[in-house]
Amino acid sequence: MSHMTERLQGFALLLAALLPAGASAQAIQSATLRRAQQAYDNLDYRQALSLTQASLKERLVPTDRVQAYQLLGFTYSVLDSLTRAVDAFKQVVFIDPERSLDPNKVPAKTYATFEVALRQVLVVRQLQVDSSAFVAGQGGVAIRYVVTQPARVVTRAVSDKGSFLVDSSVWNGQVNLSWPARLRTGDPVPAGTYTVVVEASIGQNTASTSQQVRLTLGAVDTLPHLTALPGYTDLPETEIPPRSWRPMGLAFLYTGIAGAGTLAMENSALGTGSRRELGVISASALITGFIMTTLKKPAPQPAQGNILYNRLLKEQLVRRNNEIASDNVKRRQQVELTIVPLPKGAK
Amino acid sequence: MRTTVFLGFAALVIVPAVHAQRVQGGAQVVFGDYREISGDLHWRGSGPGAWGSIQFHKFTLEGRLASVKYVPVAGGSATAGFKATQLDGFARYYLANHIFAELGVTNRKADPEFDAQSMAAVRIGARGSYDLGPGASIALRGNYLAGAKFSGGGTAPFAFDIGLAVAVGATSGRFRVTGDYDFQTAKRKTVTDAPLQQTLARIGVAFGF
Numbered sequence: 422m423s424h425m426t427e428r429l430q431g432f433a434l435l436l437a438a439l440l441p442a443g444a445s446a447q448a449i450q451s452a453t454l455r456r457a458q459q460a461y462d463n464l465d466y467r468q469a470l471s472l473t474q475a476s477l478k479e480r481l482v483p484t485d486r487v488q489a490y491q492l493l494g495f496t497y498s499v500l501d502s503l504t505r506a507v508d509a510f511k512q513v514v515f516i517d518p519e520r521s522l523d524p525n526k527v528p529a530k531t532y533a534t535f536e537v538a539l540r541q542v543l544v545v546r547q548l549q550v551d552s553s554a555f556v557a558g559q560g561g562v563a564i565r566y567v568v569t570q571p572a573r574v575v576t577r578a579v580s581d582k583g584s585f586l587v588d589s590s591v592w593n594g595q596v597n598l599s600w601p602a603r604l605r606t607g608d609p610v611p612a613g614t615y616t617v618v619v620e621a622s623i624g625q626n627t628a629s630t631s632q633q634v635r636l637t638l639g640a641v642d643t644l645p646h647l648t649a650l651p652g653y654t655d656l657p658e659t660e661i662p663p664r665s666w667r668p669m670g671l672a673f674l675y676t677g678i679a680g681a682g683t684l685a686m687e688n689s690a691l692g693t694g695s696r697r698e699l700g701v702i703s704a705s706a707l708i709t710g711f712i713m714t715t716l717k718k719p720a721p722q723p724a725q726g727n728i729l730y731n732r733l734l735k736e737q738l739v740r741r742n743n744e745i746a747s748d749n750v751k752r753r754q755q756v757e758l759t760i761v762p763l764p765k766g767a768k
Numbered sequence: 769m770r771t772t773v774f775l776g777f778a779a780l781v782i783v784p785a786v787h788a789q790r791v792q793g794g795a796q797v798v799f800g801d802y803r804e805i806s807g808d809l810h811w812r813g814s815g816p817g818a819w820g821s822i823q824f825h826k827f828t829l830e831g832r833l834a835s836v837k838y839v840p841v842a843g844g845s846a847t848a849g850f851k852a853t854q855l856d857g858f859a860r861y862y863l864a865n866h867i868f869a870e871l872g873v874t875n876r877k878a879d880p881e882f883d884a885q886s887m888a889a890v891r892i893g894a895r896g897s898y899d900l901g902p903g904a905s906i907a908l909r910g911n912y913l914a915g916a917k918f919s920g921g922g923t924a925p926f927a928f929d930i931g932l933a934v935a936v937g938a939t940s941g942r943f944r945v946t947g948d949y950d951f952q953t954a955k956r957k958t959v960t961d962a963p964l965q966q967t968l969a970r971i972g973v974a975f976g977f
């Protein structure tokens with residue numbers, strides 16, 4: 422059992438030795454802290470501990486101070502002095518609330534110690550405001566952050582034009598909010614540069630973070646009118662019927678009636694009537710009927726089904742364009758808000 | 769007189785054309801056969817003709833003019849020829865299934881006046897018209913000639929007119945070759961029976977827009 426414990430300790434020491442390599446690569450200004458880091462890298466934890474404590478008595482720049490407390494936390498963690506490690510990590514989080522450890526690169530014990538320290542202090546971290554564009558009243562910009570302890574959290578958007586409350590609730594852990602960026606009247610907030618400020622408080626204990634965003638107002642794009650319904654085309658409104666003997670039959674019928682009528686009404690007292698006129702016109706009619714039956718394509722006839730289909734299509738198109746027109750009227754009255762987070766230090 | 773008739777006809781065709789749905793007009797060569805009283809009084813002839821029509825939706829107005837110079841047929845008892853000027857007017861209304869109701873007048877004047885009978889009557893009848901194919905149509909007409917009047921007097925309780933028409937041309941209807949057959953008979957009675965009968969064939973071209 423003791424043999425196994427020794428092996429685990431050795432493995433943990435090896436991991437711990439690998440860890441600060443990244444940290445030591447960072448530019449450390451304090452010579453004492455640099456030596457402490459080297460001692461840690463050389464697995465000389467006692468020396469690292471005393472040198473780190475010494476460096477903390479010096480006047481350190483903020484990055485060195487964070488680095489010193491983190492090195493202290495790592496060292497105490499390796500030396501199994503977990504309470505002191507937690508205290509050291511708490512100092513890290515106080516100074517740099519955004520600081521986090523990669524669980525894949527640090528020993529599990531150190532990471533767990535850091536997480537314990539995180540839960541013992543009140544900080545608001547990882548504030549993130551998404552880039553977004555939306556129509557006023559029809560959406561909002563997503564705001565996310567993490568509160569490490571249950572606390573009353575007030576989120577505001579502050580600019581030179583005023584302070585707008587986004588949310589005020591008791592939160593713990595990951596928080597997801599949506600800010601519609603509207604005034605009480607329903608109008609969008611004025612354009613400009615805003616600072617999203619998140620303030621958490623438990624009694625006298627407070628923590629805050631902020632993120633600058635730029636908010637611009639613009640017109641909403643209108644939709645173009647349609648000339649055709651997508652996926653639908655007009656059908657031909659006439660169709661050529663199949664060839665039939667109807668023209669020939671009608672020519673026979675009409676000439677027959679004309680001939681029979683002439684014969685029937687001829688006055689016998691006037692002798693046999695002239696057949697010349699009837700013959701010429703009847704022959705012309707029969708030839709025309711024959712040509713129309715056999716040689717010429719039938720005349721196109723209205724296709725009622727297609728006409729109805731096209732009419733429906735036109736009605737649908739008109740209805741859709743009316744909808745687009747009324748939608749565009751609304752869109753012309755709407756305002757599009759575009760919110761872009763600004764990098765730290767930007768104006 | 770002739771000029772007045774022509775101008776009236778032209779006005780009938782052209783003036784309403786601006787608002788008309790369809791206007792057609794044409795020139796024709798007319799061949800005729802005319803008999804009176806008996807088979808011996810028999811003339812044949814030919815001459816120019818013209819026609820025009822205006823269509824307003826279901827309503828159509830049509831006018832026809834024919835001037836035929838008749839000459840006696842050899843072997844008959846007629847000794848002199850005459851010139852017949854016939855003016856026909858039609859008003860049609862489309863009923864259904866290619867059938868039109870028709871109302872009109874016919875007026876034929878003989879010159880010299882007493883060489884043949886002049887005649888005038890009111891037309892009452894129907895017309896069937898059918899499209900045989902692209903640009904081709906055929907029509908059949910039957911008119912009762914009511915209230916027939918004759919220059920020589922007498923009445924005709926039975927007078928009838930039969931017509932057959934065929935037209936072939938461009939699908940658009942702007943140009944057509946036309947052929948019309950008209951058979952007109954009147955059982956005229958004076959002191960005795962004095963029937964008369966005319967057959968006309970009109971062949972021509974027509975333009976429409």
